[in-house]
Amino acid sequence: MSGYRLGMDVGGTNTDAVVMDRDMNILGAAKYPTTPDIATGIFESMDRALSQSSVDPGEIECVMVGTTQCLDALEQRKRLARVGAIRIGLPCSVEVPPFTDWPWDLRAACEGGWAVVRGGFEYDGRPIADLDEAALGRALSEFKRKDLESIAITCVFSPVATAHERRAAEMVKRAFGPDFPVTLSHEIGSMGLIERENSALLNAALVKVADLAAGGLKRALLERGIAASCYFAQNDGSAMSLSCATKYPVLTIGSGAANSIKGAGFLSGLRDCIVIDVGGTSTYVGVLVKGCLRESVGATRIAGVRTNFRIPDVVSLNLGGGSVVSIDGVRARILDDSVGYELTRSALAWGGDTFTLTDAALALGKLAVKDPMCDRRRLDGIDTTLCRKALALVQKRIEDAIELVREGNQHAVAVLVGGASDMLPEYLSGVSEVYRPPHREYANAVGAAIARVSGQVDRLWVYGESQREETLRIVVAKAVEQAIKAGAAPGTVNVTEIEETPLSYLSENAVRVKVKASGEPS
Amino acid sequence: MYVDLPELEALRLGATVLGSGGGGDTYLSYLLAREAVKKKGPVRLLQVHELPDDALVIPTAMMGSPMIMNERVPSGKEALSSLRTVEKQLGLQALATMPIEVGGLNAFTALTAAAWGSLPVVDGDGMGRAFPELQMCTFHVYKVAGSPVAVTSEQGHSVVIESAENPMLERLARATVAGMGGVGYIAAYPMRGKQVKEASVAGTLSLGIRIGQELLSAERKRSHPAGALLDTFAQSTYGQGMVLLEGRVTGLERQRAKRVTVEGHESYARQTLEVEFRYENLIARLDGRVVSTVPELIVFLHYETGMPLLTEELRPGMRVICLSVPTPEITITDEALAVFGPRAFGYSCEFRSVKEDCWR
Structure with missing residues (x-):
């Protein structure tokens, strides 16, 4: 080994x-x-x-x-699959059909049609109604006539009982072929039909990418x-x-x-720090607390769509080495656009005609680029006052973001990572110190390399106090099994998070239990 | 005044503030109201004093678990159907509906029913906040009969309950809702305009809208949300409240005793706030001393976003602003406190108003 x-x-x-x-x-x-x-x-x-x-x-x-x-x-609405939505749970609302409250352009980029059929479960797993296979069959033959590339299936209370979603998936596979991409909502999202359905639809839209x-x-x-x-x-x-x-x-x-x-x-x-990652297109400002990522609270909007899975709680800015600087007389402005991976063709230092933040930083000697195609002499005529103004704008926006994410009033260390982070100054307000670790331009790849493999179970259980231990044992075992299924080495898996949330305004003792387990890659 | 799409959006936040940590997430109810208003047009808001004394008003609400409602997405027409059932029982037509509970998602239930039924909605409710039980409302306190109650499920099942005792109505309606799978939509406490004037908390829907507008504008201006919020309450029948503490959640117990502990920072350093909650925040203790109790509003705002938080959204480590706001006179009379004061929730402490600290 x-x-x-x-x-x-x-x-x-x-x-x-x-x-x-x-x-x-x-x-x-x-x-x-x-x-x-x-x-x-x-x-x-x-x-x-x-x-x-x-x-x-x-x-x-x-x-x-x-x-x-x-x-x-998703953000650029590009390369998305055309998605058909199946919701199981009629007469559950058709007033709020699939794709409701989506940004219109995202909807236009991936909505392929929807159908709502009878079926679904109560919160304790009893069926509300049998799955209406005849109606589903009709909906599928309707879908056949549309140019669908992917289908998402969402059933009422599928996190409690998965049977109807799985049966519907079989029918889709029979109609569209065994390799046709099908997303089942219970495999992705948790409680909350609209949010889980949205997560499943976004997932279905992403299969091509x-x-x-x-x-x-x-x-x-x-x-x-x-x-x-x-x-x-x-x-x-x-x-x-x-x-x-x-x-x-x-x-x-x-x-x-x-x-x-x-x-x-x-x-x-460091186990506690503020992290500022300045890449080519965007900048993330986030926090590490006791070695853990701080996660978002409640519902999160992704590309404008409300979902319910947790993502890292970061402030993201349209700001990076490739950001375009616009000059207006003696004023500099940073545009939301970035030249992205065309930096080495479009930026001034590479002989292009777009003034980017990388050019500004190069002109001031704040950045060193090893690329032989990059020639600082191309920047000789640039007004350094404007460059300084542009970098001051970057500093201001990052300091505002620090203010939003920092915890408490004690100032933490800011760790600067990312290829373009060197253009930031030695001192930033809101932090005690600025630290630039070695290999900082590869922080993302390093973060990927050190990851553990995880699995998670998020389910609703109805149990009395006496059955609590027993239930937790079952859920923990399922989470461990999930982690192994995701590729963790069996001997190395341990539980990293247990969260129990009793359901409010309900007489029976229904509890939402979420368990995460992770291990080394096998 | 009419409630149109911008007002609905603001009300999402205002209703959450009035929910005092409970009342359920408002997103789905908001969507349902929005779809109804888009199809049927804005809803007219009737001031309590505008109501003719003999006008019939039938209040409406969702009853049960918000999380189950979020799975079993209703059409939004269920509460209207309950209202029609009560009308049939009485052999009379309602002039308007109104919320039983303005705190949380139920601020929208009546608005949605009103939109679908082309009815106006009365600007007021029976709680001025959120409470977990049907008889915990000023309608009951001030002797309005709850009966007949109609309960409708999103599956189209419907039950009518009659009883001369309001607490018994709660028990039977709760059992009915359980039988319907944990959520039902009710119409109850049918009353005349004169009774609405005597037994409701007036102006609460428009207050919820104003609070939401203030929070949205504070977010836009990046100004302190608590200031705008307290000013809005100070200019209403609720009165002057105060920030209890700004700090970080350091303890959170959700099992038997439900309690959140917040350690203060900056000008609140070395102070500790403990808030006991059941579904809503009920008792606030600052350094061990009770400073505010139910029915006063005890509200957590997310420090970074300024948005109001439900108790289930609180997490250890989260930065919050906790504030307390007194509630209108009608909710703190002896009769009212007997129904929804601290003792009604099993606490041994007496009602305590944050106003006593405000004047110090």
């Missing part, structure tokens, strides 16, 4: 790779612009990191990948003779197997932010 692992981060601008050994020492690290086909960027950065580490590709035992591809696809990312990765690994087990990072910073990730891409949506925060904690050795 060599124990080498490869951590990768496929971001909007760059693809990063790090090679680490069993003791989590960084042996090699590299960066390459993300390519539209995903695979090329992976190849290039992986090859460079591997040759730097002089580890043989065959010795890599596991590959952990974090990506913002899914989030970017997920296939592209997973395909690119598989091709790159195969070609380099890496036969390692492969994992994708998810929202809470833990990992799941590649096959899980292609089935549940929506669970990777917050992984970019989660990885940078965890990576920054690892690189700095």
Whole structure:
């Protein structure tokens, strides 16, 4: 057992790779612009990191990948699948049909039609009505005439009883073929029909993007003779197997932010800190509390859609090395647009015609870029006062974000990570100290590489005080089983979180139990 | 005044504040109200004093578990159907409906019923906040008969309950709701305009809308949400409240004793606040001393966003602002406190108003 692992981060601008050994020492690290086909960027950065580490590709035992591809696809409404929604639970409301309260453009990009049929369960698992298979069959033949690429099925109280969702999935597979992508809501979301359905619909919309990312990765690994087990990072910073990730891409949506925060904690050795990750397209400001990610509270909106899974609690800013600076007389303004992975073509220092924040930082000597194609002399004519003004704007926006995320009134250390973080000054208000750890430009990939593999169970149980212990034992066992199914090594799994929430305004003792377990990749 | 889409959006926040930590998440009820108003047009808000003395008003509400409602998404027409059932029982037509409970999701139940039924809604309710039981309301305190009560489920099942005793109505309605799977939509306490004037907390829907508007504007302006909120209450029949503490949640017990502990920071450093809750926040103790009790509003705001928090949204480590607001005179008379004061919730302490601390 060599124990080498490869951590990768496929971001909007760059693809990063790090090679680490069993003791989590960084042996090699590299960066390459993300390519539209995903695979090329992976190849290039992986090859460079591997040759730097002089580890043989065959010795890599596991590959952990974090990506913002899914989030970017939703935000940009690009490459989304056309989704059909099936809701089981008539006469439950048709007044609030699937896709209600979605941003219109996202809806236009992926809504393929919806149907509501009879069925569903009570909170204690008794059926409200039998699944109306005849109506479902009619809905499916209607769906057949539409150009659907994916279907999401949501049934009333499916987190308690899964039978109707599973039966409906069988019928979909029979009608559309065994490989047709089907998302079952109980596998993704928890209680709350609208939020769970939204999560399932977003997931269904992402299957093409997920296939592209997973395909690119598989091709790159195969070609380099890496036969390692492969994992994708998810929202809470833990990992799941590649096959899980292609089935549940929506669970990777917050992984970019989660990885940078965890990576920054690892690189700095700090368990409590503010993390500022300045990438090419965006900046995350988040917090590490006692070594854990702080998670969002209550419902979260993703790309404008209300969902109920938890994502890292970060402030994200449309701000990065590729952000476009607009000059208006003596004033500088930072636009929301970024040149993204075209930085090395469009930015002034590379001979392009777009003035970016990277150019401003280069002109002031705040940033060093190793790329031979980048020539600082191209910036000689630039007004440095304007550059300074642009960077002052960046500082102001980041300090505002620090104010939003910081805990209590004691000032914490700010750990600066990300490729463009060097353009930030030595001093930031709201923090006690600014720390720039080594390898900071690879924090995301490092965060992916150190992830544990996790599983979770979030279910409703009706139990009396006497059955509590017994119930918890069952739920814990299920969570451990989930972690192993997601790819954790059986001997290493332990429980990381137990949360019990009694249901309010109900006479019976119904309790929502959530258990998370995680272990080392197998 | 009419309630249209912007008012509904503001009411989401205002109703949560009035819920005092309980009353359920408002999102789904808000969506249902929005869909109803989109299809049927804005709902007219009738001031209590505008009501003719002999006008019939039938209040409406959702009863049961909000979480179950969030799974078994209703159409929003169930409460209207209960109202029609009560009308049939009485052989009379209602001029308007009104909320029984303005705190939480039930602020929207009556509005939604009103929209679907093309009825106006009375600007007031029977609690001025959220309470867990049907007889815990000023309607009951001031001798309005709850009967007949109609309960309708989203599956279309319907039950009519009659009893001369309001607490018995609560028991029977609760059992009916359990039989319907944990959630039902009711119409109860049918009354005349004269009774509405004597037995309701007036102006609470428009107050909820104003509070929400203030919170939204504080969010836009990035100004302190508590100030705007307290000012709005001070200009209403509720009166001047105060911030009890700003700090971080350090303890949270949800099993037997339900209690949240907050340690103060900055100007509240070294102070500890303990809030006991059941579904709503009920008793606030500052350094061991009771400073505010039910029926006063004890509200947690999320420090970073300024948004009101339900008790189930509280998490250890979370930064919060806790404030307390007195409630209108009609809710703190001896008769009222006997029905929903601290003792009605099993506490041995007497009612205590935050006003006593405000004047110090």
